[in-house]
Amino acid sequence: DAGxxxxxxxxxxxxxxxxxxxxxxxxxxxTVSWYQQALGQGPQFIFQYYEEEERQRGNFPDRFSGHQFPNYSSELNVNALWLGDSALYLCASNLATAGSAYEQYFGPGTRLTVT
Amino acid sequence: DQQVKQNSPSLSVQEGRISILNCDYTNSMFDYFLWYKKYPAEGPTFLISISSIKDKNEDGRFTVFLNKSAKHLSLHIVPSQPGDSAVYFCAASAQYGGNQFYFGTGTSLTVIP
Known part of the structure; x- marks a missing residue:
């Protein structure tokens, strides 16, 4: 079972x-959620997708956008990159039913460096 | 505005002893709390959770305590093992069924053999 x-x-x-x-x-x-983790910080919630719609959004500018596909996979897009966007980007998934909604499973992350 | 705080960046404990990791929060609307464990080059792994209707939840060597009046929770690991060495994050959510989590900055635990 792939994580x-x-x-x-x-x-x-x-x-x-x-x-x-x-x-x-x-x-x-x-359900897929995206987080940004800057060095020395905890993960910061960017947004969450469910049924191909953005369900919740954290305090991130519109340069950050996303998409969820019918197979539940997701993309995070960042436009006009800033140096401050350098971070580890984490994706987490869960099943949106009571009892399991909070047990988000995280991926290993993508390390983005902006120069 | 950091709504979840872990004021100890690091903690060292002898193998076999108790590890206590602390977390404070400011938002009284938080009603669900989780602890995650993170190894280098891996994503956080869910460890244990507690809802605001309880003050204690236990799972094997791991126990989480919640003090709502003090807005404080702690994770106890007994006995500590070298494999427990990792960064531990606490996280909180403000709405049962809501899925936006607020994370602390993490505590790096080192268990010394």
Missing amino acids: VTQSPTHLIKTRGQQVTLRCSPKSGHD
Whole structure:
């Protein structure tokens, strides 16, 4: 049973560029959340997707956008990259039913470096 | 505004002794709390949770205590093992069924053999 997978593992981009990160949820999960973890910080919630719609959003600018596909996989897009966007981007999945909603399973993350 | 705080960046404990990791929160609407464990180059792994209707939850060597009046929770690991060495994050959610989690900054636990 595959867990949450993310690609790519590492990415280097230049300031002003755009980036797309990908996530496949754990088998059987239908909800995907994205987090940004800066060095020395805890994960910060970006947004969550369920039934191909953005259900909740954290305090992140519109440069951060996402998408969820019918197979529940998801993409995170960041436009006009800033140096401050350098971080580990984590994807988490869960099944949106009572009792399991809080047990989010995380992927290993994508390390984004903006130069 | 950091709504979940872990004020100890690191903790060292001898193998076999108790490890106590602390977490404070400011939002009185938080009603569900979780602890995650993170090894280098891996994503956080769910460890244990507690809802606000309880003050204690136990799972093997891991026990989480919740003090709602003090807005404080703690994770006890007894006995500590070298494999427990990792970064531990506490997280909180403000709505049962809601899925936005607020994470602390983490505590790096080292268990010395």
